[in-house]
Amino acid sequence: MNRQISFTQSILLGFLGLACFLGFWQGMSMSGLVSEIFLPSPVEVYERFMTLLDRRFAGATLPGHLAASFQRFAYGFLLAAAIGIPLGLLMGWYQLLDEIVSPLFDALRFVAPIAWVPFAALWFGTGIGGPIMIIFAGAFPPCVINAYRGAKFVDPRLIEAANMLGTPSRRVIMEVLLPSSVPSIISGLRVSAGLGWQSLVGAELIVASAGVGYMMVQGQANIQTHTVMAGMVAIGLVGLALDSALRGLERYIQKRRGLDH
Amino acid sequence: MGVIQFKNVGKTFGPRDSGFVALKDIDLEIRDKEFVAIVGPSGCGKTTCLRMVAGFENATDGVVSVDGTPIKRPGPDRAVVFQQFALFPWKTVYDNIDLGLRNLNVSGSERSSRIEAILNLMNLTQYAKHFPHQLSGGMQQRVAIARAYVLDPDVLLMDEPFGALDAQTRVVMQEELVRLARKNPRTVLFITHAVEEAVYLADRVAIMTRAPGRIKEVLDVASIRNAEDWDSHEKIEDVMDLESFVHLRTHIWRSLREEKAAQHA
Numbered sequence A: 001m002n003r004q005i006s007f008t009q010s011i012l013l014g015f016l017g018l019a020c021f022l023g024f025w026q027g028m029s030m031s032g033l034v035s036e037i038f039l040p041s042p043v044e045v046y047e048r049f050m051t052l053l054d055r056r057f058a059g060a061t062l063p064g065h066l067a068a069s070f071q072r073f074a075y076g077f078l079l080a081a082a083i084g085i086p087l088g089l090l091m092g093w094y095q096l097l098d099e100i101v102s103p104l105f106d107a108l109r110f111v112a113p114i115a116w117v118p119f120a121a122l123w124f125g126t127g128i129g130g131p132i133m134i135i136f137a138g139a140f141p142p143c144v145i146n147a148y149r150g151a152k153f154v155d156p157r158l159i160e161a162a163n164m165l166g167t168p169s170r171r172v173i174m175e176v177l178l179p180s181s182v183p184s185i186i187s188g189l190r191v192s193a194g195l196g197w198q199s200l201v202g203a204e205l206i207v208a209s210a211g212v213g214y215m216m217v218q219g220q221a222n223i224q225t226h227t228v229m230a231g232m233v234a235i236g237l238v239g240l241a242l243d244s245a246l247r248g249l250e251r252y253i254q255k256r257r258g259l260d261h
Numbered sequence B: 001m002g003v004i005q006f007k008n009v010g011k012t013f014g015p016r017d018s019g020f021v022a023l024k025d026i027d028l029e030i031r032d033k034e035f036v037a038i039v040g041p042s043g044c045g046k047t048t049c050l051r052m053v054a055g056f057e058n059a060t061d062g063v064v065s066v067d068g069t070p071i072k073r074p075g076p077d078r079a080v081v082f083q084q085f086a087l088f089p090w091k092t093v094y095d096n097i098d099l100g101l102r103n104l105n106v107s108g109s110e111r112s113s114r115i116e117a118i119l120n121l122m123n124l125t126q127y128a129k130h131f132p133h134q135l136s137g138g139m140q141q142r143v144a145i146a147r148a149y150v151l152d153p154d155v156l157l158m159d160e161p162f163g164a165l166d167a168q169t170r171v172v173m174q175e176e177l178v179r180l181a182r183k184n185p186r187t188v189l190f191i192t193h194a195v196e197e198a199v200y201l202a203d204r205v206a207i208m209t210r211a212p213g214r215i216k217e218v219l220d221v222a223s224i225r226n227a228e229d230w231d232s233h234e235k236i237e238d239v240m241d242l243e244s245f246v247h248l249r250t251h252i253w254r255s256l257r258e259e260k261a262a263q264h265a
Helices: A008-029 A041-052 A062-093 A095-109 A113-152 A156-164 A169-204 A212-221 A225-255 B046-054 B091-105 B108-121 B136-150 B169-181 B197-200 B222-228 B237-243 B245-265
Strands: B006-012 B021-031 B034-037 B059-064 B078-081 B155-159 B187-193 B205-207 B214-220
Touching: A008 A041, A008 A212, A008 B155, A041 A062, A041 B222, A062 A095, A062 A113, A062 A212, A095 A113, A113 B108, A113 B245, A156 A169, A156 B078, A169 A212, A169 A225, A169 B034, A169 B222, A212 A225, B006 B046, B021 B214, B021 B237, B034 B046, B034 B197, B046 B059, B046 B155, B059 B136, B059 B155, B078 B136, B078 B187, B091 B108, B091 B136, B108 B136, B136 B169, B169 B237, B187 B197, B197 B237, B205 B245, B214 B245, B222 B245, B237 B245
Parallel strands: B034 B187, B034 B205, B078 B155, B155 B187
Antiparallel strands: B006 B021, B006 B059, B205 B214
């Protein structure tokens, strides 16, 4: 049995889940079973969140930290896309490159981005370079993999058509592989943005100036657990916004291409 | 020029001694500007013949050549019209037709005049800015034919080009192709399993048999067409009514059926 659930119902059910979760959490805090430091209540986190919106903590307000974080994220993410998408397409077209790069890539992508922290700091410093490298390490693999899959699964008849028209490789990649891979690349970018944003806190453990991760580390050092949680909420909200923005882009492109029927 | 030659051509898929023998001892010469159709049951290897001329497959025995040069790879001197059109969905009609000309480094002004001419010839002018998915199957195949013809290829390869179209559209396209082929003759290799289509369109019809694929018989249709003046009839159904047409068609049917009976025996 799979009854159709309407849009309103789905929203209401989502809120129900959230309300239960917050209610349980608030109940736990108010019961006195756990200390405030151990588990700050949702109300407390909310108040802290609102306070941080315009009061400085660890050198900046929450929006200030978010802006610093987002800038790093944007650099790392764009770098990952700028290198990963062409690499994936080339690997999908040139068998030789695929054979050379794939084993190395497949091994490296299982190394968690956070594991790169010591080397990121060592090689690129704790300023802007180190954190970008960690975000890059998180965001890079999905860019490569999805561009590669997109290029590999192009309709072989279109490749034949391009070949019989005498299309040179460079043009096949730009005008056949790339446009045909757009849906796959966009979903890769969505995964990539998610992983990059997730790697952010790890990246900012080594940053000494600003950023949500930095703010949380400072909160931890000052035993301000509600500040840490406010940071978690901010990361979650921005991640959600990022994902819906990319989802919107995905739908827009599908629609423009007229291929969504 | 555009002379296609199959010399003792064989094709085996898989290992040489134990693989599947798709084609054996194919000998066929298609003269310059001649329209040859290959008919045969599915799986007889007729499409493989075309794909070898296109350069998509290599012969495992013998040589396939155009104007004496053995074929190594695909190229715009041998334009292909596919059964499933194979238009680029993200390119407009105009850009689909333009790609081959750009690859040949034709100058901008010459490209646009050649594209306009072919759009006009194929009644596509008003659809230049449309995307393939906005067009019917018949219109899409017109675009694919235009994309091939605009290159002015020596050889035109058509792989069951009307196989995916409904019967009415098919007839219109067949008439158009005849119009186009008479006006601007090319060497054409046309693959089909529709006997009437082959007789209506081709100068010669090669009948293929299955397992292994061989050419059983080559019929000269052009001499009968000219003797009986088929081209004086504008409509395909009028040609199909002619005694000479019916006679040829029946002959081919019988030839294909004998083949089937022989296999079942």
